[in-house]
Amino acid sequence: LRAPPDRIAIIGAGIGGTSAAYYLRQKFGKDVKIDLFERGEVGGRLATITLQGQEYEAGGSVIHPLNLHMKRFVKDLGLSTLQSSGGLIGVSNGDTLVFEESSWFIINIIKLIWQYGFQPLRMHMWVEDVLDKFMRIYRYQSHDYAFSSVENLLHSLGGDDFLGMLNRTFLETLQKAGFSEKFLDEMIAPINRVNYGQSMDINGFVGAVSLAGADSGLWAIEGGNKLVCSRLLQASKSNLISGSVMYIEKTRTKQTGNPTKMYQVVYQTGSETRSDFYDIVLVATPLNRKMSNITFLNFDPPIEEFHQHYQQIVATFIKGKLNSSSFNSRALDELGLSTILTTDNSHLFINSIGIVSSVRENNNAQPSTDGAFVWKAFSPETLTKEQLLKLFLSYEYAVKQHWHAYPHYKPPEKCSSIILHDRLYYLNAMECAASAMEMSAIAAHNAALLAYHRWNGHTDMIDQEDLYEKLKTEL
Ligand SMILES: Cc1cc2nc3c(=O)[nH]c(=O)nc-3n(C[C@H](O)[C@H](O)[C@H](O)COP(=O)(O)OP(=O)(O)OC[C@H]3O[C@@H](n4cnc5c(N)ncnc54)[C@H](O)[C@@H]3O)c2cc1C
Numbered sequence: 001l002r003a004p005p006d007r008i009a010i011i012g013a014g015i016g017g018t019s020a021a022y023y024l025r026q027k028f029g030k031d032v033k034i035d036l037f038e039r040g041e042v043g044g045r046l047a048t049i050t051l052q053g054q055e056y057e058a059g060g061s062v063i064h065p066l067n068l069h070m071k072r073f074v075k076d077l078g079l080s081t082l083q084s085s086g087g088l089i090g091v092s093n094g095d096t097l098v099f100e101e102s103s104w105f106i107i108n109i110i111k112l113i114w115q116y117g118f119q120p121l122r123m124h125m126w127v128e129d130v131l132d133k134f135m136r137i138y139r140y141q142s143h144d145y146a147f148s149s150v151e152n153l154l155h156s157l158g159g160d161d162f163l164g165m166l167n168r169t170f171l172e173t174l175q176k177a178g179f180s181e182k183f184l185d186e187m188i189a190p191i192n193r194v195n196y197g198q199s200m201d202i203n204g205f206v207g208a209v210s211l212a213g214a215d216s217g218l219w220a221i222e223g224g225n226k227l228v229c230s231r232l233l234q235a236s237k238s239n240l241i242s243g244s245v246m247y248i249e250k251t252r253t254k255q256t257g258n259p260t261k262m263y264q265v266v267y268q269t270g271s272e273t274r275s276d277f278y279d280i281v282l283v284a285t286p287l288n289r290k291m292s293n294i295t296f297l298n299f300d301p302p303i304e305e306f307h308q309h310y311q312q313i314v315a316t317f318i319k320g321k322l323n324s325s326s327f328n329s330r331a332l333d334e335l336g337l338s339t340i341l342t343t344d345n346s347h348l349f350i351n352s353i354g355i356v357s358s359v360r361e362n363n364n365a366q367p368s369t370d371g372a373f374v375w376k377a378f379s380p381e382t383l384t385k386e387q388l389l390k391l392f393l394s395y396e397y398a399v400k401q402h403w404h405a406y407p408h409y410k411p412p413e414k415c416s417s418i419i420l421h422d423r424l425y426y427l428n429a430m431e432c433a434a435s436a437m438e439m440s441a442i443a444a445h446n447a448a449l450l451a452y453h454r455w456n457g458h459t460d461m462i463d464q465e466d467l468y469e470k471l472k473t474e475l
């Protein structure tokens, strides 16, 4: 093995950047100096909001039971978990509830079969099949295999079917699989709206991830999901630099005494502009002007500006008494639902609304003495006072958080390269397939392995074909 690199820079301390620091430390050992640049808060899109002394998840909130990297972090870093799901769900089309869950399991089964036949069961099997194939990544990564592009990674998991999903809309994918318009409109589109704030025109792969996000057994980290980022940072023994990276320059000349330092990272901290030289750089933030504003200088061929459009989502936290008549024409004293999803209807100004528990409560949100709960609404635009008064009989507060949340999906997806230059890697290229905490952790592990193998010239560990067959016989 070649001597390890001297210095590595990671830009962005969200779940992608902090898990990259963790995996890079595992691969390159204790001597490499890792600098992690962050211009905002550690956690990035994993963030909480504190209201009347209670903390709530404002960004990434739920984790799937089969998200094995996230599970592993919790175990290795001594964190605790909370169960996230619970409560009854309804689906409103703006006039009426087209589906309403009952607290009786058997009643729900009868209702689902009555309204949609066996399509919910078929859909469950379809998602399970995608997840089964998706989980091959853990085996590949535990054997240290890496991929140089998102397409190669997806192809190794699910062959041409997975690439096809990236290139077709979710609607086309499910229509082709024989699902009815009514079922897609009333059950599947509402799940896309709560999870990705988008219609059935997203790509089929992110559609499958979105449906996995409606499975049972979802969980979260006690104290807030962002805790995993600060713990990963600590465990990786990286150096956090609070500053905004402005540009990355490919160095023109060899640095005296160390010919390998290829990149100069220039950043702003307070009113000062500083810079440092690095052997390897990992970019762990979406590269577009609104989200990171990083330019690349002196690269040949040049690294062009990135234009991936990110969907704006507003999360509004409202403490109040919901007005059931805004979702249902039937007059009800008490709706009895804790989450209301909505169908794709241009008259609706929210994507979803649901009661939230604090990051320290296990699934048992309690109303205040006057019967008010804390609700979280997702909407494409800021809610106006009139809209809030339509949704609520009365409310104590309404506090909003804006996000450039996830890519605006528009298949066929053209994913950016993971390798931007010799030793310059882009983790968030992965978001073109699907944006989720686990996807960032997978991208981070992949980039750490890729950087390690390319540093050591292990080309046989990159983009191996037929890995599934090859690893079948390995213990
Ligand atoms: C409202 C919402 C709900 C979500 N719900 C879920 C969910 O329930 N489950 C799930 O799995 N996923 C969910 N997601 C998606 C998930 O949160 C993201 O996919 C994931 O957190 C992305 O992590 P990341 O580290 O790749 O990027 P980010 O978290 O965006 O991290 C990038 C970091 O880079 C920093 N940065 C940017 N530019 C610079 C610069 N020039 N210099 C220095 N630092 C810079 C940013 O400040 C940021 O901290 C949700 C997202 C949102 C917004």
Ligand SMILES: CC(C)=CCC/C(C)=C/CC/C(C)=C/CSC[C@H](N)C(=O)O
Pocket (backbone or CB within 6 Å): 059, 060, 061, 062, 063, 064, 067, 134, 194, 195, 196, 209, 210, 212, 213, 214, 354, 406, 435, 436, 438, 439
């Ligand atoms: C990556 C895999 C296989 C599974 C991840 C499934 C998952 C947890 C998807 C959720 C994706 C997402 C962007 C959800 C946003 S909204 C979350 C929640 N409903 C909320 O109300 O905050």
